[in-house]
Amino acid sequence: MSSFQGHYGASTGGDTGFRRTWDKEKYKRGAEQEESAPDESTKKKRKKKTEPEEEVSEEPQMLRARDTKVDLETHLNKTQVVTVSSDANRQPGYYCDVCDCTLKDSVAYLDHINGKRHQGNLGVSMRVERSTVEQVRAKLASLKKKIDQPAPEYDLDKRVEQIKQQEVRDKEARKQEKKERKKKDKEEKAAALAPVKDEEARPMDPEMAALMGFGDFGTSKKKK
Template identity: 45%
Template sequence: MAESSNSVVGVDNTFRKKFDREEYLQRAREREEKESEKKSKSKSKGPPVQRKPLKHRDYQVDLESRLGKTQVVTPIAPLSQQAGYYCSVCECVVKDSANYLDHINGKKHQRALGMSMRVERASLEQVQQRFEVLKKRKDTGGLTEQDFDERILKQQQEEEERKRQRREKKKEKKREKAIEEEPEVDPDIATMMGFGGFGSSKK
């Protein structure tokens, strides 16, 4: 008993993991070097994409070609044949004309075309050249009053033709309706009932 009380019993903590500080410092340095290399590589890829400045479109936006037409829409139809306005650049369908105009004037569509939303600033020479071109067009009579009169006359004629066609269609429908509604009467039965004399005064 005396011997056991004199001997000091220590705590066994050899199961705890001992860290080598130098090894972990080395690992941290290597990791930092790799991260700095990645950052330098991403910076050395080159300047950001240079987009062309915004320019006016050189085509007419078609909003009225399918106006008033009926179309069968199926869910398996390709996007270009679905209801609404199809944008071939972004490959999407927009349901109405106002949203379609917003889309083609918007940032996403312009970026897909390779343009930024910034407008190129015109120089003094460019403005002067533009004025000269417009002045020459005016002097040579690019559009005269006679041209305007001809265009107005042509539009009036087209409008009258449309009205005439509408009137003819209405008359045709009325004729068809009258034929459908006219009851078929047997002439013998009509004379027996006394209806024979209504058609005309002649016998």
């Protein structure tokens, strides 16, 4: 009886396994040769794995109070055109140049700059420096001195008068700006109409006027 060959060349009457087989001895010899004479790239990889990571010499700074005001009003009431392919610093929202990310609102931005990731990129830990007894006493003394100082007198009438004067100055400034803008628009319109007026004021050629039948226009004399 004739034997049939399978799709992978194996006889149907014998081993029916069709999975790929590997020469284990060949790969074993290759691995042994690599172990005996590793190349430079292999040496570097092994050295990188075995050597301990170098410790950072600079210690992170302690967390301290912010001495500058966070600017959240730079782009207030401004229009910005953005595209899908824009960089992170051109996307709408609050951009953090330290972490290269954009936050969509001010609350998320404040949470981010006060968070562990941002402070870590600045080299600041989340630990607070422990105050000494002398520092606490000095702080209490400064607060007591501030409380003991007499409160400045607040003149309500004077403040109201200052506000009124400021409103008058602002109103005059707006009127002057509006006046200057109208004057500028008027000058631009006059400059645009000047060539047209010059063309209209130019006298017409008599021959051309006669050909067009305009010779008798503009005269009150009667022909005899």
